[in-house]
Each structure stands twice: as structure tokens, then as C-alpha cells.
Amino acid sequence: MTVQSFDIAEPFFNLDVVTAAERHQISGRAIVLNLADEPLEILDQSLPSLASVILQDVVLERVQQAAIVQGFDAHEDEAALMAQVRQAWPSAFEVRGEERLRGVQHYMSKKAWSGQVGFTFYHSASVPLKVGLHKDHPFCPVPGFREVHTQILGLGKMQQCRQQDVATLYLEEVMAPGVTHRPMFDADGNYPWHQYETITPSIFMAVELLPEGAQPPPPSPVLSRPAPSGPAPSGPTPSGVVQSHSQDRQP
Numbered sequence: 180m181t182v183q184s185f186d187i188a189e190p191f192f193n194l195d196v197v198t199a200a201e202r203h204q205i206s207g208r209a210i211v212l213n214l215a216d217e218p219l220e221i222l223d224q225s226l227p228s229l230a231s232v233i234l235q236d237v238v239l240e241r242v243q244q245a246a247i248v249q250g251f252d253a254h255e256d257e258a259a260l261m262a263q264v265r266q267a268w269p270s271a272f273e274v275r276g277e278e279r280l281r282g283v284q285h286y287m288s289k290k291a292w293s294g295q296v297g298f299t300f301y302h303s304a305s306v307p308l309k310v311g312l313h314k315d316h317p318f319c320p321v322p323g324f325r326e327v328h329t330q331i332l333g334l335g336k337m338q339q340c341r342q343q344d345v346a347t348l349y350l351e352e353v354m355a356p357g358v359t360h361r362p363m364f365d366a367d368g369n370y371p372w373h374q375y376e377t378i379t380p381s382i383f384m385a386v387e388l389l390p391e392g393a394q395p396p397p398p399s400p401v402l403s404r405p406a407p408s409g410p411a412p413s414g415p416t417p418s419g420v421v422q423s424h425s426q427d428r429q430p
């Protein structure tokens with residue numbers, strides 16, 4: 180069993196990735212996302228692949244790989260927390276340089292990789308957000324790229340459309356803290372037109388699962404920002420874990 184701790188969202192949230200655990204104790208409240216193809220067990224319940232739930236003081240069983248986010252409900256004033264996040268994380272436009280993101284109130288943490296799985300936290304500050312519909316994830320050079328998004332704070336919605344026009348919407352999933360929208364890729368890694376949209380100012384975790392044989396993109400220079408007030412991030416980055424502001428896809 181291994182537990183990797185990532186500091187990309189600290190001091191706001193903690194992210195652990197648990198791998199190959201017959202049993203893993205959840206202490207306090209946590210959002211748990213099953214990253215494996217097989218379900219994991221919670222008492223008499225099963226958590227399917229790429230599904231998430233809020234858990235409290237319970238044991239996970241037969242965990243192949245799972246992401247655990249804690250601290251999401253430890254803040255009394257979410258607006259104040261999000262203001263701190265905006266001071267700590269650069270805008271997605273600053274990091275990715277995509278013209279369509281200019282002026283969009285979308286902020287992103289550093290990215291962490293655990294093997295083939297990448298994690299990034301995003302703060303979407305405006306309602307609506309209008310990051311734009313997309314269906315391609317060109318940074319991934321091989322087919323089979325899979326992505327899901329897990330809501331951490333606020334309310335959002337994942338929208339699927341027939342064309343690159345929100346008027347052609349055919350499926351919408353509301354996302355509240357602890358919810359991951361259903362996977363929308365097919366067996367070949369093809370996506371419908373999709374976008375994340377806010378209902379309230381939000382924070383979500385983007386999860387990217389690269390197919391076997393694909394290498395995580397190399398880290399690019401990390402933008403320096405003044406540290407927010409609050410508890411200091413805990414511990415150094417685990418060895419072998421890449422954290423970066425890689426320029427890649429849009430949620």
C-alpha cells in the first residue's frame with residue numbers, strides 16, 4: 180500500500196492518493212474518488228470506477244487507487260476562502276496563454292502527477308464562467324485520454340452539446356461538493372462537445388488519466404505568487420511526483 184500526499188491545493192485542501200490498499204481508514208470527512216477500473220467497497224456499498232462520494236470516519240476496502248480530498252468543508256466563509264485562492268493561484272490564462280481564456284475568472288493550482296494520473300484544482304469565480312465548449316485534448320499525443328472533474332466547493336454543471344454551441348445542449352449534470360460527473364469519453368477517447376459551467380463560484384478538481392504508454396507532459400516554469408495567509412503547506416513534495424503549471428487542456 181502507498182499513500183502519496185500532494186500539496187498543490189494547500190493550505191486550502193489536502194490531496195492524498197492511495198494505491199493498493201486492502202483497507203484504508205478515512206478519518207473525518209473526505210471526498211473519495213475511485214480512480215481504478217474496479218469498484219472499491221465501503222461497508223456494504225460499492226463505489227464504482229470514476230465515481231466519488233463524501234465519506235466520514237469509515238474504512239475503504241479493496242482500494243486499487245483512489246484520490247482523497249480533505250479540508251473542503253473546514254471553511255466557514257467560502258467567499259473568503261475563494262478570495263484567498265485567487266491570491267494564491269494564477270489565472271488559467273496566465274498559465275496556458277490561450278486567448279479564449281483572457282478575462283475569464285478561472286484560476287488553477289499547480290498540477291501533480293501520480294503515475295499516469297494528473298490532478299489540478301480549478302477555481303471558477305464568475306457566474307457564468309464561459310470557458311467554452313471543447314471536444315479535443317490535444318496535449319495528449321495518444322488516444323485514450325480520460326478526464327473527469329470532481330466538485331469540491333460550490334455548485335457547477337457539466338454540459339454536453341451536439342455542436343460547439345450551448346443552444347445544442349442535450350445533457351447536463353449538476354455538480355455539488357463530492358460529485359464527479361459521469362465519464363463522457365468512448366472507448367477510443369472521443370468526447371462530445373463539453374464544458375464546465377458555474378451555478379455558483381466553485382472549486383473543482385480536474386483528473387486526467389493518461390493511457391498506458393503516454394508520458395505526462397514535462398513541467399513548465401511555475402509562476403511565483405505571494406503565499407496566502409493561513410497554515411503553512413505541510414511537508415515537501417513526495418519524490419518522483421511531478422508538479423507543474425503544465426499547459427494542457429481546458430476543463
Ligand SMILES: [Fe+2]
Binds near residue numbers: 316430
Ligand atoms: Fe475536457
